[in-house]
Amino acid sequence: MRKIALILSSICLAISAQAKDYAISTPNSSLIITAKEGKPLYFRYYGSRAEIKDIYSAGRMLKYNAYPAFGTNCNMPYASLVKQHNGDNAVKFVVEKVEQNENNGLSKLTVSLRDVAHPSLLVKVNYSAYSDCDIIKMNTEYINEGKKPVVLQKYMSSVLPIQSDNCVLLQLEGCHGNECNERVAPLTEGVHTISTQCGSRPALYQNASFMLGLDGRIDETNCPVVAGTLLWMGNFHFEFHNTHIAGAPTLFMGGINPAASDYTLASKKSLTTPEMVFTYTNNGKGEATRTLHRWARKHQLIDGTKEREILLNSWEGVHFDISETSMTDMCRDIAKLGGELFVVDDGWFGPKYPRNNGKTSLGDWGVSPQKLPNGIQPLIDLAHSNGIKFGIWIEPEMVNSKSELYEKHPDWVLRHPDFEPTYGRGGTQLLLDLTNPKVQDFVFGVVDDLLTKYPDIYYLKWDNNMCMQNAYSQYLPTELQSNLSVDFTLALEKILKRIRAKYPKVVIQLCSSGGGRLNYGYMPYFQEMWTSDQTDAFHRIYIQWGALNFYPANMLGAHVGSAFSKYTQRFIPIKFRFDVASMCRLGMEMVPAKLNDGEREYAKRAFAEYKTIRPLVQQGDLYRLVSPHEGTKNYASLMYVNEAKDKAVLFAYRLFTWRRANHIIIRAQGLKENAMYRIREVAPEYANKPAKINGKVISGRVLMQEGIVLPELLATQNSTEPLSDVRGVNDYRSIVLELTEVK
């Protein structure tokens, strides 16, 4: 299912009765296990790259059951719980064989574990390591070789014992409009869990990613860190055990959330669990982030090394008020500003019931003749004649009860037949039952029909605005209802694979009321994800800061909205809004015609300037310099550096005015000490009034060790300036600097 296509040059190592250590390594990390036929598999080490004998000599070898099951040592945390057809749920897994393969830069260890009491139950535990980056992956495969079904009640992907009893955990939590809050706290004694049960939106409240600082702290540059993320589009579950009984100082387990997900595995069937990706570094969480970003861009994210276009999305500007006039104006205006793509968001469809609000039409993916009497082709043509590309919004997994689709197929939705379903948005929205193959064809067909009819659609925004509130499939038999959340996720994956097989190039943005689906599992199918509906640039700094811990900037959509944010009732000036959105994939989400002349001139300049720093933002290495969560908490700063370290871009934000904090020193990172860098202010507020530092040449050593002070961040705004759409505000000052090596 989720196997990497390898042409395996398989060296099958039949293991002898002697216990044997097996190591797999990345350039800077190693993982070691010990296997002996007929005995449990032991996890020994995960840390910086080392020889097995050195790890022994240093006393760093752990001895912890690498895949503990319920039934043999029940006072220990267990990763596996399986109920046999006769109700027996005690399992003792012992090693049957170990296979070790090396292919295409990936070395892989597969250990087959067989249950002593029920030998027809086989679990393969997979470990793999990349040769080009410090990433290790783990997952499992459950195989039922028996004649009767078995029920998997807990089936974790990974078990990672960590040699530290003094960990600090970084996790992301939040909600709509407030996704990805970074939370850092000591892992106190006991069991800490992070999990979600939204069914279709794994990242709405918690994120399936974490970092652990192992020496009682987690800093950017100088402490051991383990970071992990689960590649799964469904409910996930992480456990962190910091208990005396765990047998290892700290134990991590991660995988599919087993809650209400007993999985019936039929005879001769298998279930491959999602991959958990880990990185280890001694160089702080900055390095962990950079490794995850590089791996994502190179190995997981579709078109990960390609740059993304500047777009205008119609949603925040006009909401459901889609008309030929409003769309024509927006399309022309974004082209004039230097944008590259225009996206028509929600509100364009519904041949029978026009989509005027959230109450109707989902499921009916024909153009609404009331709203766009000439269809969408003229808009596509208009975009092209203005030299830009065209995109459109869909929410193909959903239906409103007021729709032709629901009238025809009431049995296609998730709902219990015996009671009224819980409706979502608009009081009428329901989630389609993706486990039903006819529904799978329908969802594929939504994309296929659009792209067949309009082959010039360049970009789709795929939204998902409802959790699995009705956890009952009208398609699955009663006895398989608890397979629903896993089978729904696998069905979505199947549909996405089918779409990508036919349409490998179309750019698809994933959205789920903002960042409700921010997960690595979607990356092979979606070039980018909408980070949040939050339009307040001040608030977004925190959201983007949190998301960037794990997700690379080129996949995080960030749009300049209007000065007033409906979410926070706050006004923010245009330069700050641009500078915040420019730290990720820049776009705009407002009616450009509402900009005044000064703002329009600024927007044009800022878009043009973004194109010059785009390769750095979208492909560079991220260094976090000043956290908005730390210190006086009124500054934030980060930078991106290219691989050659001869170009960088630095973003600095003053978040709010605080008289005493007026000597903020920003120390760069990631540059060459001995190189000289010329500084250029990117998109200054006034074209002819760049910052004092503009044009200066400063050594990498001074930039990194002494740091820079930027007086412009302290200056108050001149309330009479024409550019300011928000007057008399001293907060929200920002500056962007490009650093170029003078050779």
Ligand code: GLA
């Ligand atoms: C969600 C998305 C928005 C927009 C609306 C349209 O809330 O997050 O960006 O697409 O749906 O209904």
